[in-house]
Amino acid sequence: METALKRTISTALAACVVALSLTACGSGSSDSDSGNAADELRLGIALGDLATFDPARVLADAMQLVIPMYAETLVDVDQDDPKTVLPNLATSWEASEDLKTYTFKLRDDVTFPSGNTMTAEDVKFSLERVKNVQGASAFKMGIVDSVNVVDDTTVEFVLTGPDSSFPSRMAAPYLSVFDSKVLQENGAVSDASAVTADDAQAFMDKTTVGTGPYELEEWRRNSEVVFKLRDDYWGEAPAFDTIVLEDIRDASTQAQLVERGDIDIAMDIEPDTAASLEGKDGIKVVTEPSFNINYLAMNHQSKDAPELADDKVRQAIQMAVDYDGISSALADGAPRPAAVVPIGFVGADKVEPIGYDPDAAKKLLDEAGVSGLELDVEFANVTWYGVSQQSLWEKLQSDFDKVGIKVNIRPVEYEKWIEGYRAGEFSITSGLWAPEDFDSSSYFDPFGREAGIYGERTSMDFPIGQKLYDEYLAEKDPAGRETIAEELITAMRDDATLIPLFQANKFLVHSDAVTGVRYSPNKQIRLAEIKPS
Structure with missing residues (x-):
């Protein structure tokens, strides 16, 4: 052939x-x-989700493959043991005793396409820009208070609080380093005014200014x-x-x-x-096997389905899903974690998922005083991780019908779906997530607290999430981190705002x-x- x-x-x-x-x-x-x-x-x-080559403005599945073509991060993860953080543009790093300051030593032989040598100034500019442009990836820098240049090959991160997961966090492709001199010449801004003043996206969509092996x-x-x-x-x-x-x-x-x-x-x-x-x-x-998750998301403040604000209704929906049927018919036997934290991450292996129990689902709906619930579902008409979302929702429609919930499925183009999801417009939808780094904090941050990006999209009422997230970041002892992670994953499971459907095979x-x-x-x-x- x-x-x-x-x-x-x-x-x-x-x-x-x-x-x-x-x-x-x-x-x-x-x-x-x-x-x-x-x-x-x-x-x-x-x-479908490739909208720009500017990592400061996007959070998209395709970008995890695309960004490393033209840009690189301070650290990487071990391909065979992703919990292990490896040097990349940085040669080493160390943390302060209180886990609030991290210092990275940089390579001195890295160049940009312009011929400029990468320095700590480029790191500072690139990562402060991610934070201050306030795009979808900004949450990756949310815990960083300041980035300080110590010398040309030394950069210091001062955090708003302790973070035991910070080195792993820095492996996310969105936190790549770019040529600050060239960017500033072409409209880039990294300070607090960047949210309105930065004008570099069009330039980055046609010109490579990263340290990676390829140019666009x-x-x-x-x-x-x-x-x-x-x-x-x-x-x-x-x-x-x-x-x-x-x-x-x-x-x-x-x-x-x-x-x-x-x-x-x-x-x-x-x-x-x-x-x-x-x-x-x-x-x-x-x-x-992969760490990629296809999940359900429900909005606590849906005007069309106010019933979703009730914990019992969301828990009933969680019990109404025939997960084994989805796995065997659509996902090649893929497993399912208890919450939106993949199997293999800290704490996730210790928590049992809620299973299929239509009788218990009906009982919870009765206790909530809900009958004849009807949900209009808009979802991206795409295939994620080998599973057609159309086929997935046809299966979910059948499952929900068995407990008395009517679902009207409305597939839409990806671009329309992501715009509506980001605006918090959907009562219930399906989403996807692939990890950028390999500590459970990378899931607790967006999915496990009200102020996370998915907490905001779903108007989540989940105050315990922030408390446990802060405790997890402050904990140095691996056993202690495991215990806190287990508690938070259990709470995420029982809250049932974001429900994992399967952890896909690739x-x-x-x-x-x-x-x-x-x-x-x-x-x-x-x-x-x-x-x-």
Whole structure:
């Protein structure tokens, strides 16, 4: 079977034959002796939530794969043990005794495409800008009071309170470092006025100013993104000269294209489609457990369904869901955590989820004095983690009907859905979350407290969440952190505002012309690690 990569190499070989009398020429594939890079790697991926390349203004699933192409963070997580934090742009770090000050030592050999060398000033500017632009990712810097330059290779973070998870927090791709000199020349502002004064998004949507191995060459919205390898990348160069992300939102279309050789990797494959491709000539199917969660969210202050403010009604809805049926029919047997904190994170393995119990759900609705509840549901008409949200809601519609709840399902385009969800307009909907870093605080912050971004979207009434979150951040002892995390996860489960449906398996289908394709806990896949076979 011909693949995108094989065709590229064949074209390169043909060119060599033509030019043989004039010069020597490589095959186009990666070669450790020659250092040549293969020409092109093509991915099929749903890019519906890719609205900008400015991390200060966005929080989107696709960005976890895209940002590391052109920008890097102070630390990274271990691919095989994501709870372990590794040096990246920083070589080391240390915390004060009270966990309120963290000092990072930086590499001195990192450069931007402009030729400027990265310094502590760039770190300060980039991360203060994330906080002060006040975009969707700003909460990642919420605990930071100030960023101080000690010297060119030393930067200090002073926090508003203790945070035992801070080094892990700094692995989030949204906290990448950018060229402050070039950004300021093109409208970027990092101080408190940034929320209105910063004007750099348009520049960042067409020009690379990060330290990563690739530069943005072209972005055609709703079509494709093209990245070109940097000639002057400071680190070890990846194998491919060009990486193309084709915006393909239909899983079956992705499968057809990878079979045909038009793309090398399909990112959004459903379980049944993946099974149908197993054993096909020239195709590899990678199936791995992930930390990605598909969940339900309910609004306490819904004008259309005020009943959702009642704990008993939300708990009844939690008990009305046939989780095993969803897992077996739609999600390839994926497990389910107790709350929106993945299995494998601190405290999550200790808490049992609430299971399917329609009789108990009916009893709770009776106790709440609720009958004939009708819910209008708007949800993103997409496939997340291999599961069609249309199919998911058809199943949920059937489940809720069994306990006397009528659901009217209304699929909408992703862009309309995310706008409505961020505005808190939905009574009930489904969402997704993939981790950017690997401490449970990265879930407690957005999902486990009223002031978190999802607490605000759902008008959550959950005061215990903030108290336990603060205690968790202040605790140094691992056993103590586990105990507090268990208590908070239990409280999140019983509050039932945000209900996990399944923790997805990840399906990656790729041509056998490439190798190194595997799930990455915080980057979807690590494109820089993929090589020609």
